[in-house]
Amino acid sequence: MKDRNAVIWTRLGAQPVKMGTLVVTDKEARFSYESDYDKTGLRGLGLVYPPDVFTSTNVRQRTEYFDFHPPIKSLVPSREERNFQRALLLKYLEKINVKPEPGFDTDWNILIHAGHGAIGHIDVFESDEAANQWYSTPSKKGLVELDDKFGFSLKEFMTWFDGDAELLIDILGPTPTVGGAIPKLPLSIDRNGWDGRIGLPTRFGDTGRTDILLKLENSAQYPGIIELETLGLDIHRAAGFDVPRYWPVRVKDLNALAIERFDRAENGSTVFMESIYSVLASGNDQITNHYSTTYDHIGAAIDSPAIQIITDRKAAKKHLLDRLILAMLTGNGDLHLENLSIIEQQGKLGFSPVYDPAPMRAYSIHNALFPTGMGFGDYGDEVNGESIGFKNAYKRFRKNLGISKTTMQNSIEHLLTVTDDYAKRIDTLETLPAENKANLIKIHQDIRRKFEGF
Ligand SMILES: Nc1ncnc2c1ncn2[C@@H]1O[C@H](COP(=O)(O)OP(=O)(O)OP(=O)(O)O)[C@@H](O)[C@H]1O
Ligand SMILES: [Mg+2]
Numbered sequence: 001m002k003d004r005n006a007v008i009w010t011r012l013g014a015q016p017v018k019m020g021t022l023v024v025t026d027k028e029a030r031f032s033y034e035s036d037y038d039k040t041g042l043r044g045l046g047l048v049y050p051p052d053v054f055t056s057t058n059v060r061q062r063t064e065y066f067d068f069h070p071p072i073k074s075l076v077p078s079r080e081e082r083n084f085q086r087a088l089l090l091k092y093l094e095k096i097n098v099k100p101e102p103g104f105d106t107d108w109n110i111l112i113h114a115g116h117g118a119i120g121h122i123d124v125f126e127s128d129e130a131a132n133q134w135y136s137t138p139s140k141k142g143l144v145e146l147d148d149k150f151g152f153s154l155k156e157f158m159t160w161f162d163g164d165a166e167l168l169i170d171i172l173g174p175t176p177t178v179g180g181a182i183p184k185l186p187l188s189i190d191r192n193g194w195d196g197r198i199g200l201p202t203r204f205g206d207t208g209r210t211d212i213l214l215k216l217e218n219s220a221q222y223p224g225i226i227e228l229e230t231l232g233l234d235i236h237r238a239a240g241f242d243v244p245r246y247w248p249v250r251v252k253d254l255n256a257l258a259i260e261r262f263d264r265a266e267n268g269s270t271v272f273m274e275s276i277y278s279v280l281a282s283g284n285d286q287i288t289n290h291y292s293t294t295y296d297h298i299g300a301a302i303d304s305p306a307i308q309i310i311t312d313r314k315a316a317k318k319h320l321l322d323r324l325i326l327a328m329l330t331g332n333g334d335l336h337l338e339n340l341s342i343i344e345q346q347g348k349l350g351f352s353p354v355y356d357p358a359p360m361r362a363y364s365i366h367n368a369l370f371p372t373g374m375g376f377g378d379y380g381d382e383v384n385g386e387s388i389g390f391k392n393a394y395k396r397f398r399k400n401l402g403i404s405k406t407t408m409q410n411s412i413e414h415l416l417t418v419t420d421d422y423a424k425r426i427d428t429l430e431t432l433p434a435e436n437k438a439n440l441i442k443i444h445q446d447i448r449r450k451f452e453g454f
Contacts, residue, residue, distance in 0.1 A: 001026050001104075006112055008072075009123045009131045011270045012042040016135045018128065019044065019051075022072065024108070029068045032057040043272045043344065045122065046071035047309045048282035065288040067104055068111075070278040071122060074338075075115040075177050076107045084158055084183030084216075085175070089114050091165040092174050110177065117201055118176035118186070120263055120273040139206055143190060143197035144171075151252025158183045158218055158254075176201060179338060180356070182225070183216040186261075194247035194258050202268055211264045217255040217431075222363055224432030226255040231425060232357035233259075235330055239322070239418045242353040255431060262343065262353050272344040273352065276301075277337035279309055290338040291371035295324055298340070299401045311348040317401040319351050322411050324376060324397075328369060329419045329451065331361035331443040336371045362432060362440040390450050412451050419448070 004024045008031075009016050017040060020033040031045060038051035049058060049069070060069050067073065077086040089110050093100065098113070100106040116123035116134060125131040153167040176186050188199040188209040202209050217226045230248045237243040244260040263273040276298055281287040283301075301309060302316045310316040320340075327335040334356070341352040360366035370376070377396030378388045388396065398408045423441045426432070432440075 004108055006124050006126060007128055007131060008045070009116070009125065009135075010042065010121050011123065011135075011268075012121050012272060013040060014267075014269065016123070016131070017042070018131070019122075022068070022124070024062070024067065027062055029060045029062055029066075029072075030057050031060075031069055031072075043121070045069060046274050046282050047279050047342065047349070048307065063285070063288075066281065067107060070281040071120075071274055072111070072115075072124065074120065074179060074275060074278050075118050075122065075124060076110055077177055077179055078181070079103075079107075080181070082161055083181070084161070085178055085180075086110070087161045088157065088165060088168065088172075088175055089177070092169050095166075095169055114174045114177045116176065117203070119178055119261075121270040135203075137203075139200050139203040143188075143199040143209065146196060146198055146251050148252050151254055154216065154251065155254050158216055159220065172200065178213060182222075183218060185214045185216075187212055187214050187258075189258060193245065194249055196249075202264065206268055207266075211261040212258045213261060214249075214251075215257045215259065216251075219255070219431075224362070224429060224436065225358060226257045227429045227431050228362060229257055229356075229358035231429070232330055232332065232359055233354070235418060235422065236326065236354045236357050239326055239415060241322075241326075244353050244355070259355065272349075274342055275338045276340040276342065279342065280337060283307075287337075289373070291336045291373040293337070294374055295320065295370075295376040296397060296400045298337075299397075303402075308349070309342060310350055312350060314402075316351055317403060318407070318411075321398060321401055321403055321408065322415065323351075323354075324370075325411060325451070326415050326418075327357070328447050329415055329444065330357065330422065331359040331440050331447070332357055333361040333366055333368050333370060334358070336374065359440055361443050362436040364439070367439070367443070391454060394454070409454060412454055416448065416451060419444070 006022045008019045008022055010019050018034050019037055020031055023030040033044065033051045033054060044051040077083050093109055093113065098109055100109045111124050112126040116125055125134065149167065150171060156163045157165050157168060172185065178184055178186055186201045188202050188211050190197065191208055191210045199209055201211055215229065226248055233243050233246050244262050246260065247258045249256050249258055263271045265271055277290045280293060280301060287293055298320060299317055302313050323335060339356045342349055343352040377393030379390065379393035381388055422444055426437050426441050429437065
């Protein structure tokens with residue numbers, strides 16, 4: 001393969017600035033910061049690659065899991081065949097007559113065509129000219145009514161993946177990349193909230209609008225998921241977590257959820273954001289996918305003496321414990337390494353507001369206490385001839401985090417109170433099928449009983 005070159009810019013500061021250069025060879029991904037980038041004082045590619053430390057080229061061997069440094073890989077939607085975001089981008093490439101080979105060539109083309117204006121603070125371009133051009137093109141300012149035609153086209157494409165995406169592409173252009181398995185679009189809406197009109201993601205000087213992700217319900221696959229995610233967000237907000245604004249909406253006859261993005265600042269610049277997956281995988285080759293380590297390991301990374309990934313370590317460990325307890329109580333089962341991110345706000349690094357707390361265990365294929373490969377306190381394992389049960393595992397986990405028994409008990413009591421009427425609330429959902437409701441209620445009640453015995 002011929003070496004590939006791209007440039008990386010960022011809008012972390014008041015003006016777009018070039019951060020560095022990416023070269024991908026047959027065997028390696030090589031990233032170099034611009035020689036004076038560290039003088040900007042801005043954060044770099046990711047927390048494990050601070051600009052003042054990496055003064056020479058940072059070389060990473062390519063593996064079957066990573067063709068790029070993890071923060072860059074986060075900009076390429078997964079290769080699963082039925083990934084809506086990826087499918088839409090492939091249609092876009094087809095339309096502009098770019099015909100990449102499957103695999104790496106396709107990932108590369110997605111990265112340089114849509115890896116800017118995406119989630120987080122990294123903008124990838126084919127060249128500096130492309131970057132300058134993109135930054136100097138104002139976004140289309142207007143908001144348009146989401147009409148039936150658009151809704152219909154969205155639904156068609158989401159259902160069949162191969163259908164005609166012409167109308168969507170005409171309206172949306174190259175949609176900046178967003179990860180995750182659920183179909184979604186990055187858009188903007190009026191800053192006061194959802195009013196039925198949408199625009200393209202903001203660029204700079206856009207003050208009247210706010211950026212959102214619009215998550216779409218594929219009712220054939222996950223009937224009721226929008227109502228479920230809304231319920232998850234409600235409960236997390238009631239529990240006292242920071243939760244962005246959100247609006248359950250209907251687009252034609254499609255259920256959707258508009259969620260305000262926290263990786264954009266009011267003045268149109270971007271916020272530093274990196275998933276725990278990217279942080280851990282940057283520092284450790286054993287992390288090969290977004291569920292390949294334990295919650296205890298996340299705690300250890302928060303405590304790492306070698307590198308500070310979070311400003312208030314103690315608060316972060318408590319956050320992690322509380323998130324896990326509430327994920328279990330709500331039947332989420334999906335708190336994987338990409339569903340936890342770190343952002344920088346007012347100069348402090350901390351966990352981002354909550355996103356993606358949908359109680360996925362309502363669907364039988366996702367019905368597990370946590371993603372396979374993860375784990376906490378050696379739960380279910382044999383340790384010194386003893387099999388570690390639920391309560392014991394929580395004790396071991398909280399000890400690993402350095403959290404006292406009383407603190408954990410108080411958390412559990414609080415989260416049990418917050419979910420007091422959870423079963424009732426599930427029962428009143430209108431779009432979740434009865435069988436899924438019954439399963440989720442049972443899952444919740446079982447876990448509740450376990451925590452009541454603490
Ligand atoms: N409100 C938000 N602000 C900024 N970024 C967000 C927000 N919500 C989600 N994201 C980013 O978008 C990604 C995909 O969103 P989300 O996790 O909600 O999707 P999903 O398809 O349900 O994911 P999964 O595959 O875990 O089920 C997240 O991993 C995160 O990086
Ligand atoms: Mg997710």
